Amino acid sequence: MxxxxxxxxxxxxxxxxxxxxxxxxxxxxxxxxxxxxxxxxxxxxxxxxxxxxxxxxxxxxxxxxxxxxxxxxxxxxxxDAYFDWDTVKTLAREHSLAELEDHIQMLLEQVQTYQERYDAETPDAVTSSTADPAEADMTEWIGARAELRRYEQARQIRLSKFDGSA
Missing domain, CATH: 1.10.10.10 (Winged helix-like DNA-binding domain superfamily/Winged helix DNA-binding domain)
Structure with missing residues (x-):
């Protein structure tokens, strides 16, 4: 595993x-x-x-x-959790809050496009009865969701630094 x-x-x-x-x-x-x-x-x-x-x-x-x-x-x-968290910390350190939020917005739009295209909330919810999923779309959708999660975590780190709690 x-x-x-x-x-x-x-x-x-x-x-x-x-x-x-x-x-x-x-x-x-x-x-x-x-x-x-x-x-x-x-x-x-x-x-x-x-x-x-x-x-x-x-x-x-x-x-x-x-x-x-x-x-x-x-x-x-x-x-993988170690490397993922290190990536989040690097994003928070190297990007401004505005940059993180702009990228989050772009990723949210990308995820929403896939949700509308396949009439499903997540790639796992796509079945052959709901749509004919393209493998490349599923890979990109999964990647966009993972990247979105990391950017949202980095945003939380930046916000906590502004609050003086980090």
Whole structure:
């Protein structure tokens, strides 16, 4: 089971580690993982020794970057919630309240267009009996809803900063 959210919805978060460091390579590898992976698989992708990967993965588990599955052998999965929240914080930091609100309005209009086109509140509510859904429309609609959620969360962060409560 993947972490919360779909991996296709997430933007890659800027790597917080020094370029070319082991941490940076592991972080990039984790950010691109699509499914749980063993230490050996991660070591190959990150071009690191398995023991080194094992040590750093424990730190990444503690930080919430990865989720550890205690299988035999253990597997590690990118924590989509971590990357999603980091994206929200970045949006709030890099955009003004007005920019966030303008983008939210554009996304609301996009979502409303799909709701009207398919006579449904959500992509999940679209059935072949209500409409003939185009796969590209469904993907874009799902993406717009996810982006809207992130921008609304970023807006809340900006509003809380204006209230002095953040």
């Amino acid at each position: 993947m972490g919360s959210g779909s991996s296709c919805e997430l933007q890659l978060v800027e790597n917080p580690f020094t370029a070319e460091s082991i941490e940076a390579r592991l972080y990039e590898t984790i950010a691109r993982m699509q499914s749980p992976s063993t230490v050996s698989e991660i070591a190959v992708r990150a071009d690191c020794e398995p023991q080194t990967v094992r040590e750093y993965l424990q730190s990444f588990v503690s930080l919430g970057v990865v989720i550890e599955h205690r299988d035999n052998p253990p597997a590690y999965e990118r924590n």
